[in-house]
Amino acid sequence: MTDQSPKPGHRIALDCMGGDLGPSEAVAGAALAIKEGSIGPADTIVLVGHEDNLRLLAQEHRALRGPRVAFRHAPGIVSPDDAPMTVLKSKRDSSMVIALEMLKEGEVDAVVSTGNTKALVAAGTIKVRPMEGAERPALAAIMPRREGHFIMLDVGANPEATPEHLVHNAVLGTIYAQSSLGIARPRVGLLTVGTEEGKGGPRINRAHALLKAMGDRINYVGPVEGFDVFGDACDVVVTDGFTGNVILKTIEGLVYMLRDLVGSKVKSNPVYLAGGVAMFPLLRELKGKLKPERYGGAPLLGLNGLVMKAHGSSNRQGIASAIRLGSEALGHGAGRRMRAALSDANAVISSTPAEG
Amino acid sequence: MTDQSPKPGHRIALDCMGGDLGPSEAVAGAALAIKEGSIGPADTIVLVGHEDNLRLLAQEHRALRGPRVAFRHAPGIVSPDDAPMTVLKSKRDSSMVIALEMLKEGEVDAVVSTGNTKALVAAGTIKVRPMEGAERPALAAIMPRREGHFIMLDVGANPEATPEHLVHNAVLGTIYAQSSLGIARPRVGLLTVGTEEGKGGPRINRAHALLKAMGDRINYVGPVEGFDVFGDACDVVVTDGFTGNVILKTIEGLVYMLRDLVGSKVKSNPVYLAGGVAMFPLLRELKGKLKPERYGGAPLLGLNGLVMKAHGSSNRQGIASAIRLGSEALGHGAGRRMRAALSDANAVISSTPAEG
Numbered sequence: 001m002t003d004q005s006p007k008p009g010h011r012i013a014l015d016c017m018g019g020d021l022g023p024s025e026a027v028a029g030a031a032l033a034i035k036e037g038s039i040g041p042a043d044t045i046v047l048v049g050h051e052d053n054l055r056l057l058a059q060e061h062r063a064l065r066g067p068r069v070a071f072r073h074a075p076g077i078v079s080p081d082d083a084p085m086t087v088l089k090s091k092r093d094s095s096m097v098i099a100l101e102m103l104k105e106g107e108v109d110a111v112v113s114t115g116n117t118k119a120l121v122a123a124g125t126i127k128v129r130p131m132e133g134a135e136r137p138a139l140a141a142i143m144p145r146r147e148g149h150f151i152m153l154d155v156g157a158n159p160e161a162t163p164e165h166l167v168h169n170a171v172l173g174t175i176y177a178q179s180s181l182g183i184a185r186p187r188v189g190l191l192t193v194g195t196e197e198g199k200g201g202p203r204i205n206r207a208h209a210l211l212k213a214m215g216d217r218i219n220y221v222g223p224v225e226g227f228d229v230f231g232d233a234c235d236v237v238v239t240d241g242f243t244g245n246v247i248l249k250t251i252e253g254l255v256y257m258l259r260d261l262v263g264s265k266v267k268s269n270p271v272y273l274a275g276g277v278a279m280f281p282l283l284r285e286l287k288g289k290l291k292p293e294r295y296g297g298a299p300l301l302g303l304n305g306l307v308m309k310a311h312g313s314s315n316r317q318g319i320a321s322a323i324r325l326g327s328e329a330l331g332h333g334a335g336r337r338m339r340a341a342l343s344d345a346n347a348v349i350s351s352t353p354a355e356g
Numbered sequence: 357m358t359d360q361s362p363k364p365g366h367r368i369a370l371d372c373m374g375g376d377l378g379p380s381e382a383v384a385g386a387a388l389a390i391k392e393g394s395i396g397p398a399d400t401i402v403l404v405g406h407e408d409n410l411r412l413l414a415q416e417h418r419a420l421r422g423p424r425v426a427f428r429h430a431p432g433i434v435s436p437d438d439a440p441m442t443v444l445k446s447k448r449d450s451s452m453v454i455a456l457e458m459l460k461e462g463e464v465d466a467v468v469s470t471g472n473t474k475a476l477v478a479a480g481t482i483k484v485r486p487m488e489g490a491e492r493p494a495l496a497a498i499m500p501r502r503e504g505h506f507i508m509l510d511v512g513a514n515p516e517a518t519p520e521h522l523v524h525n526a527v528l529g530t531i532y533a534q535s536s537l538g539i540a541r542p543r544v545g546l547l548t549v550g551t552e553e554g555k556g557g558p559r560i561n562r563a564h565a566l567l568k569a570m571g572d573r574i575n576y577v578g579p580v581e582g583f584d585v586f587g588d589a590c591d592v593v594v595t596d597g598f599t600g601n602v603i604l605k606t607i608e609g610l611v612y613m614l615r616d617l618v619g620s621k622v623k624s625n626p627v628y629l630a631g632g633v634a635m636f637p638l639l640r641e642l643k644g645k646l647k648p649e650r651y652g653g654a655p656l657l658g659l660n661g662l663v664m665k666a667h668g669s670s671n672r673q674g675i676a677s678a679i680r681l682g683s684e685a686l687g688h689g690a691g692r693r694m695r696a697a698l699s700d701a702n703a704v705i706s707s708t709p710a711e712g
Contacts, residue, residue: 201516242557247606250606252583260502
């Protein structure tokens with residue numbers, strides 16, 4: 001499936017100014033990505049941010065001395081609290097917006113950003129534009145399950161997804177699961193509240209009918225419920241950006257609560273002491289796993305260029321991992337395959353009568 | 357707020373045939389409720405199901421020998437897999453449908469059922485009918501948080517809630533939090549994907565505007581995100597039945613996964629052994645806590661009569677607890693207060709222009 005011919009390298013812009021740990025950690029992440037071979041040998045990284053500062057920081061890393069690193073000056077910074085409209089109107093000189101402009105102009109093939117998710121979704125959509133055949137991008141999270149990982153999308157880009165958007169999510173998620181999880185024929189499930197047909201309302205029913213009509217184009221296994229997602233029911237969980245985002249954040253809240261409960265149990269009851277201390281590493285590991293962007297990055301799928309969101313609190317490993325995921329997706333020619341699959345899906349959608 | 361004058365007893369119908377543990381556990385739950393004073397001294401329980409069988413089972417419990425227990429014969433059984441329409445069309449002689457008919461006819465004041473949720477929602481709505489001022493019932497779950505509990509509604513009755521339905525959920529949830537959690541002025545949050553105004557789409561924006569327009573009628577604290585719910589942001593989390601149900605089931609799936617991961621860690625790594633063994637009681641406790649109906653029951657709020665769903669796998673304690681919650685809600689005159697509050701809310705809704 002993959003194009004095996006030698007390719008010129010890809011260029012990945014790294015927005016260095018938006019992360020909680022600041023530009024020094026971003027620069028260290030770029031160095032780690034090159035050192036560990038997270039990107040191909042011909043790929044380059046463009047560090048976007050305050051150039052003098054970034055050049056100074058880069059001197060500390062041997063991996064960044066050479067032709068595989070470039071710099072792009074951007075004096076402004078998007079803060080975690082900036083509203084999307086503020087960013088678009090008055091932060092055009094920010095590292096986030098300038099990186100996205102570079103992607104739009106074809107100067108780079110992908111953008112990796114630790115910045116404010118909502119601003120990135122809005123600015124990415126407006127600057128980079130949806131692919132032909134797509135109307136809205138979808139944020140795809142890689143989540144842990146009993147064995148391995150699954151992909152859930154959309155986790156927050158498009159809260160008001162139509163049935164057609166849900167089909168697009170299925171198509172985009174399938175191709176992303178191939179590049180990121182290495183699953184040849186990922187099973188796709190539609191998240192709903194009951195697996196018998198007719199549950200979940202007209203929007204879900206129409207999406208279900210359309211997904212069935214896709215035939216062999218995707219490996220649709222039918223509706224799935226919330227308790228199925230951590231099992232082995234499917235590899236790609238399709239939902240709208242409202243439900244997906246609420247699920248993600250609720251899970252995050254629950255894991256924090258569990259950690260605190262374990263802590264208080266340990267303090268209140270000596271029987272739990274040994275247990276609690278031993279269990280902390282497991283809970284810490286789970287907490288990390290369950291922050292989806294921690295796995296690497298959550299791409300904004302369906303745009304004319306790859307935009308990869310990394311968690312705001314990503315350390316250098318997290319940033320390198322987001323760069324690696326981006327590079328893998330580019331290497332699989334995912335963009336080209338997504339455009340073809342969307343066009344195919346839209347043909348199915350327009351020939352499937354609303355009666356289902 | 358509560359009517360303190362002496363009242364005649366309430367009558368609670370217990371659907372004895374739908375639970376996973378069968379009628380003997382249901383009958384034992386009724387006995388426990390009487391023995392432990394879960395219901396008022398003048399309240400009675402009507403055991404609904406195969407009468408000969410129930411009478412035989414009741415003989416084993418001293419608490420059930422007396423005038424506080426009655427029987428109603430119903431030969432049919434609703435199975436966990438029965439589709440709602442099947443139940444309504446061809447299981448009219450079932451213990452679930454007959455108990456609901458008794459509520460409709462005023463023979464009892466409440467129904468407690470361990471039966472199939474979807475069938476109970478559908479049959480409850482059609483037989484008992486929504487209260488004046490409400491269009492659809494909402495299933496309200498009591499969930500654990502760091503300190504105490506909160507209420508989330510709707511967790512599955514009405515997947516396609518309108519902004520007006522969300523306001524009804526806020527009103528119904530407020531009164532239920534008063535009776536079940538004993539909070540005088542429960543804080544109400546609207547579950548969404550971003551706390552700044554304008555996030556979450558037109559449906560959430562309209563609901564937010566209406567909830568603000570409610571003024572002092574409810575204690576609305578604004579939008580809340582998924583990671584807030586287990587903290588102390590609010591006491592009543594308002595959402596639609598699609599999102600609420602998916603969250604509940606995802607949490608359930610996650611807790612099962614955590615239990616399995618702890619189990620496998622214990623097997624794979626001796627460092628975890630002592631810890632894992634000591635932590636099992638905590639995880640078991642959490643798993644129980646996080647099944648919302650386990651706390652007692654999840655009432656279907658907004659109907660002309662109290663319908664209380666208990667978990668299908670409820671043991672006698674769970675059933676007694678659902679009976680207690682139902683009795684408490686009846687004792688607070690919740691139905692009357694809900695009707696008044698809905699009428700008040702609808703006046704606010706119709707006088708709040710759509711521009712918000």
